[in-house]
Amino acid sequence: MSFDYDLFVIGGGSGGVRAARISAGYGAKVGLAEESRMGGTCVIRGCVPKKLMIFASSAPEFAEEAQAYGWRDASAGAFSWDAFKGRLDTELDRLEAAYTRGFESVGGTIHHQRARIVGPHEVELADGSRFSAKHILIAAGGRPQLPGIEGEALGMISDDLFLMEQLPGRVLVVGGGFIACEFATILNGLGAETVLAYRGDKVLRGFDTDGRLLVTEQLQQIGVDLRLNLSPVRLEKDGDGIKVSFDNGPDTHVDAVIFATGRNPYTKDLGLEDVGVQLGPNGEVVVDEWSQTNIPSIYAVGDVTNRVNLTPVAIREGHSFADTLFGNKPRYLDHTLVASAVYTRPHEMASIGMTEDEAILRGGVEVYDARFRPMRSAFAGSDARVMMKLLVDEDSRRVLGCHIFGPEAGELIQLAAIPITMGATKEDFDRTVAVHPTIAEELVTMRQPTRRHDEPQGGDA
Structure with a gap:
């Protein structure tokens, strides 16, 4: 044919x-x-x-x-x-x-x-x-996707952020995923008074819990008005702005609403x-x-x-x-190990592999976890802290997951993803000579686990 x-x-x-x-x-x-x-x-x-x-x-x-x-x-x-x-x-x-x-x-x-x-x-x-x-x-x-609430047509979707004719003076971002966190970071940094409303108790569901806590705290520290455990239920036109009613909190008035509630x-x-x-x-x-x-x-x-x-x-x-x-070269993609990054500021959140919550369910995992103030921002008087976390299989010694919260974390996780995808062990990391002074050197200098998850919890992982 x-x-x-x-x-x-x-x-x-x-x-x-x-x-x-x-x-x-x-x-x-x-x-x-x-x-x-x-x-x-x-x-x-x-x-x-x-x-x-x-x-x-x-x-x-x-x-x-x-x-x-x-x-x-x-x-x-x-x-x-x-x-x-x-x-x-x-x-x-x-x-x-x-x-x-x-x-x-x-x-x-x-x-x-x-x-x-x-x-x-x-x-x-x-x-x-x-x-x-x-x-x-x-x-x-x-x-x-829109949340299906009354008056949602008054709001924008994430695509619209790049088409705005002017920057809103006060804006509500709805959602707690990476798009919502990044948009709140952007708008706040550009000078807009930014409110972020999310139905959960911390942002970035699905990421490592420690990283979620750090990003949640950072959003508040940079000046985002973070409103957790509530969701908008109605938008109404209010003069040149929008009145937003919530299911669990007082109304708020903004110039624009951006929905980042999933795709x-x-x-x-x-x-x-x-x-x-x-x-x-x-x-x-x-x-x-x-x-x-x-x-x-x-x-x-x-x-x-x-x-x-x-x-x-x-x-x-x-x-x-x-x-x-x-091409006569049959192959398919293994989706089990894929690195990702959330571009918040001043620190990003980046991950590959197992989270600690998954390690708790699995059992037989060592956690190497380091927190410290990076040299550059500490010298400038900042109290911001970096997190480096490795999750290691107790038996095979393979590194099962890596989570980084810090400046340029997206760049760091790309490099860490190479040995982890290759099946590197904790001892492979340990044998690597550190580059000093860098933030990333902590990935190869953590010697003792901070905690272990020995027995599976909550059923089969």
């Missing part, structure tokens, strides 16, 4: 573009449909602009530290949202063009419109045109149910380790599968897919 394409990809984000470009590089004829901008969530409305905003929001902190180091006239001055946004938009345009060129340079064809699946080997574009494909890859990503796979109206593709309880595409659905010709990678929702994971899944189908 003859097909219009060897592969048709739905979604021009990181995972979809990687799969499409590598497949085309192997000689496949590839088409791709993207309804918005090439680059997807990470490049256009996620990781990249967020990290640039973190850099911008850190300037006052750097200026204050510089004064402590003798630069008496150091000052960040007044922040101009217009000036920053202009440069940000230019950079995002550049990255979008690079994604487009990278795919087209290997012979790929981009359709700038939404696509849906109408058969195991057929897609339909928004303009009604149809194409056949030997293989179809769904890489549509995820979309922010769902973006599978609506893709035609998946009609074709018979199996979906999970949150609308995610169910796939096996090869990213293949129950329909043999249809695959999915990235956040739309709701496995590990991180850009590097989507990229690796997409690359593995292309190698397997078109």
Whole structure:
């Protein structure tokens, strides 16, 4: 049977573009449909602009530290949202063009419109045109979800942060995950009076408990009005602002509300149910380790599968897919060890592997835990403390987890992830000569465990 394409990809984000470009590089004829901008969530409305905003929001902190180091006239001055946004938009345009060129340079064809699946080997574009494909890859990503409260249309979703025409004077961020924590950090640093409301007793559910406590405390220390154990139940227009009512606390008045209350796979109206593709309880595409659905010709990678929702994971899944189908190099991604980072300031939280709560359930784990004031900020008069934590299997001596709270923790965890992924033991870490004076040297100088979790607690882990 003859097909219009060897592969048709739905979604021009990181995972979809990687799969499409590598497949085309192997000689496949590839088409791709993207309804918005090439680059997807990470490049256009996620990781990249967020990290640039973190850099911008850190300037006052750097200026204050510089004064402590003798630069008496150091000052960040007044922040101009217009000036920053202009440069940000230019950079995002550049990255979008690079994604487009990278795919087209290997012979790929981009359709700038939404696509849906109408058969195991057929897609339909928004303009009604149809194409056949030997293989179809769904890489549509995820979309922010709203909490389902009265008046929520008055609020913004995380995508909107990068589109604001002006910085709000007072803003409420709703949520306690990494997006909420990062956005609260950014807005606070840029000068907005920032309130963060979260239904839990500490932020970053799913991360190591000690790290969660440290990030929660840091948000308060930098001036975020952190309101725990409560959720908004209603938004009402109030003059030029918004009145927010909570389930367990007094009303508050803000200029803007940003919901960071989770994301769902973006599978609506893709035609998946009609074709018979199996979906999970949150609308995610169910796939096996090869990213293949129950329909043999249809695959999915990235956040739309709701496995590990991180850009590097989507990229690796997409690359593995292309190698397997078109490169004669079958491989799939092992999702069990994936590092991640939360870009709060002044200290970040970064992790890989088992948390201490998981160690308690598992048993047979030693915990190496160091807390100290880092030289740079301590000299400037800061009481901020760093945490370095390793979790080690008592029998095999393998390092099962690493958690870092400190400056540039994201950079540190990337390096720590290499030996941990390779199966390094605590003794391998111990044999490594420290680089002094650094924060990271603590990872190789912790000699005695601070505590042990010997017997499994609470059933099988």
